[in-house]
Amino acid sequence: MDSQYSGIANINGEMCSLLEAKIPLSDRGFLFGHSIFETLLVKNGKIVSWDYHFERMLFSCQEAFIKSPNKELLLEWAQNTVNENIKKSGFINKKTQLRIIISGGNSFDLSIKKDQQILPKSNVIIICRNVAGPSQENYLIGIKLKCMPDLRAPALVNIKSCSYLYNLISLENAKKNSFDDALFYNSKNVITESTTANFIWFDENFKVMSHAFQGNCLAGITLTRLITGLEKAKIVFDWNELNRTNIASVMGCAIISSIRGIVPVRQIDEYKFDTHTHNKFFEKLSQALQSEES
Template structure:
């Protein structure tokens, strides 16, 4: 498939897209990104993704911000041009092109803005039906995980190690507590209560995470915003992950040990159904 992509105000074929070798995202990972879910050709949680984009750019001291209406338009154009029914739009914003230097470029430097689509089976897939297996490892990332930057080498290593060892993904441990997954937030259910780490500098406050919290409240579930240990997770009644591409996906095995029965849990299934229902209702 030769997709149409968006690059700095223009649409072009993916084979024709070119970015300078002096772009700071290439040299320093000096860039941020967002991933917006698309269902039935419509975007999920777009406004909240834009709020987080603004925050990420502000935290990295970008000298310019982007117009949300412009972003919305080229997102919708990409959906139409690529006939995207189910999948994601990836948005990437870097500080721009400048000769290599650790100092930031002049404030008038144009940002580099790239967006492209990916088709994915988000609603119907084997992971949501059967659950996934997780391994744990030490969280060695920097301490500003709340900013959605493209500095993803360690999470990539973690996921690769998990695959090599026969697991689907990895949860990271910091000071004895689960922080989050390689590209998702981590949750457990124990004695009728949902536990997820508080939103701080050491995790990304996922947009799907925020929506799932609202869904849990609609369903009448109690939520505790506190860290949980590996022992807590293994002894939980249920466990799951959330992200823009996994929605609510059950975790049935951690480090080779079954979570409860080793099958997707009832509460997790209900949360996933509620999330999808609400997402389809509010999509734009």
């Protein structure tokens, strides 16, 4: 394997090295942020939860006035990109990140449609690269989260939009204060999600909870898989609200996303959690999630 190998890109069906990939300057995603994306886990060479991701992708495309790609063709392109990544890297990585970006096509005009009926042809950009996931230290010790007001556009919360500017600003401000990530709270002081992941917590009875998706945080596919796994493992789950004034009442919490899986949280603002005491329960949560990774 080339020591400089970084991954594979597939642009509208054409494969190339990730470092050599190019898009036109007229791409609407580049010009206006007119694009949506999905990040999928590829486990041992197999794409996880394709149907769920494609369904959310369709919703995002419809809401963003982007022409959605053909499901079968997109799956073929995605799998070809995964296979090419395995070929170029020389091995099947345990965890691989597959990012699919659908942009509104090519146009320097702010208006989307050329006429009143037809959406322009979209651009499909697929990136596949090997990743390590969270470090063992992150998993055993936990990460630190800084609470910040959620000032993102409410209309974009349910859309997997590439417009991540406020998330990036919040993440960097959290790091400036020696935290690992930012944790958003809404106008009612209720915690919703982090900049890149859903948020879960559990009480003294080990009931797992998370904030409801609708209008508050992105409908996380990995969290949905976890809920199914928890039911099979006979661990209680419930939708709930966590006010930042009540953080001290929480026994433990974590963030959850496709690539990182479940990462325990050891601190939110000044509140600290004993991740070591509940390490076995975090392991049960991870096992419940992994049981649904098919």
